[in-house]
Amino acid sequence: MFAGLNLCRVDTRNVLNVKEFEFSQNYLMFWDKLERANFILEAIIETADRPSDDRTVDFLLRNPLSDGGQWDMFTALVAKHGVVPKTSMPETESSANSGRMNASLNYQTRQGAKRIRDAYAKESGLDELRGIKDQTLKVIYDVLCIHLGTPPTEVDWQWKDKDDKFTRSGKLTPLQFAADYLQTDIHDYVSLVHDPRESSPEGATFTVEYLGNVVDAPAIRYLNVDIQLMKDITLKMLEDGKSVWMGCDTGKQMHRDLGLWDADLFDYASVYGADFSMNKAERLEYHQTAMTHAMMFTGVDVVDGVPRRWRVENSWDDKVGNKGFFMMNDSWFAEYMFEIAVPKEYLPPELQKALELEPIVLPAWDPMGSLAG
CATH class of the missing domain: 3.90.70.10 (Cysteine proteinases)
Known part of the structure; x- marks a missing residue:
């Protein structure tokens, strides 16, 4: 949330x-x-x-x-x-x-x-x-x-803006407040995931059995895409001045105090003299990775047209990272990023059409539903 x-x-x-x-x-x-x-x-x-x-x-x-x-x-x-x-x-x-x-x-x-x-x-x-x-x-x-605490049934809303102009809207219900002041069209957003398992074809839509919170709300739906397309859309949104909601496996290859993610941050293979070479699909299949946390992309470092690092606003507190912001190396994006939410207009036409497909139903315990847990 x-x-x-x-x-x-x-x-x-x-x-x-x-x-x-x-x-x-x-x-x-x-x-x-x-x-x-x-x-x-x-x-x-x-x-x-x-x-x-x-x-x-x-x-x-x-x-x-x-x-x-x-x-x-x-x-x-x-x-x-x-x-x-x-x-x-x-x-x-x-x-x-x-x-x-x-x-x-x-x-x-x-x-x-x-x-x-x-x-x-x-x-x-x-x-x-x-x-x-x-x-x-x-x-x-x-x-x-x-x-x-008890949730309010109405908001007595008034504010003074940066130009010292005072405005009073009066009493609004939470739904009225959302209609008047929540300007982001969140209901036009779709969830893109990168699931490289053989059982999850690109361009297919998915839902997860018994994943949700509001009874009778539309079912959770994902569209499976290539990781490069996920990067390209994230980059385009950031260039357009839009932050990007995302889900990833936050605990892997992370330095919490420094606020750093890099796919090669810790060289476990050299430390233990053991093999740590499972790819992303294998890690998903064998419970070594899954979505664990939602955050927000707020910036990107691009060199010669190629993203090098991504800036992430975390929700933990401002005592970790750079006042709560983390830096994600692009190598980490490829290995541990799983989901972004984007406006439909950022999808190519063929993927917009793919949203109309009947979704494949994944079992309740599938890792694609793990961010809810």
């Missing part, structure tokens, strides 16, 4: 003509947790006839309310709940350090799942199962209010 809101705040800041502006990440975190609990419990109802050690049931309950997310999950939240400025729902201790809160939320979600499955085993009907779900969601809502 942090990377998605950061992408949007630049356009909003410009239209407001202010030096600083931030959307509330805490607000979307609240609704993401509640919506995801509903999504998971609906999936538990759907799979209630399976044994508890079924691979899908096991996956659903392994880490149900994590902090991750996909681009389409971000847009689904905004479409349903809107956005608010940070001043309307500021950060809390639990929004910055969510571990203890998540432990309680996961407990309640799993306990609700147990009650649903127990009721199904006693041949309870769908209405009773959904009644148990609703009771569980009420508890989860209360836990979220304790940790994150």
Whole structure:
């Protein structure tokens, strides 16, 4: 959510003509947790006839309310709940350090799942199962209010711009605030991924089973592209003054304090005298790599028309890297970058047409869904 809101705040800041502006990440975190609990419990109802050690049931309950997310999950939240400025729902201790809160939320979600499955085993009907779900969601809502605060139903919005001009918009719902001040057309964006496995052809679209947060929202959808095209589109967007949302395997070949990613940063082969030569497709297939974190490209260093380094805004804090910004060598982009979100207009015509294809359905545990976990 942090990377998605950061992408949007630049356009909003410009239209407001202010030096600083931030959307509330805490607000979307609240609704993401509640919506995801509903999504998971609906999936538990759907799979209630399976044994508890079924691979899908096991996956659903392994880490149900994590902090991750996909681009389409971000847009689904905004479409349903809107956005608010940070001043309307500021950060809390639990929004910055969510571990203890998540432990309680996961407990309640799993306990609700147990009650649903127990009721199904006693041949309870769908209405009773959904009644148990609703009771569980009420508890989860209360836990979220304790940790994150109660989300506002309206925003009393006014501001003074850089020219000292005062403007009062009055009271707006979060959906009205989004309609008036969220200038980035996030619903026109599509997710491009680089999945080099033989089972994932370029130019095909994918979705992942049981990946999402808002029930009845459009399914998560990816378009698989060549890594060079992903670089070219990222470069073009940056040259056009647009930041780029992305997902990658952030922990590999990284120096956290220096804020540096380079595919050859650490020479493990020389240290251990062992082979570390799996390619990207093999690392995906054998669980050695996957998307783990979403961030934002904000700049690029180009020499003779070729990108050399990429500037990344991270969400951890300003005590790492260069005040929270990291430098990504182009070699690292090729090996550990997996996803970007881009406006459709940046795609060549044949790939725009490919978006109309029926997506290949990947299993819930596929690494292409891992950023949500």
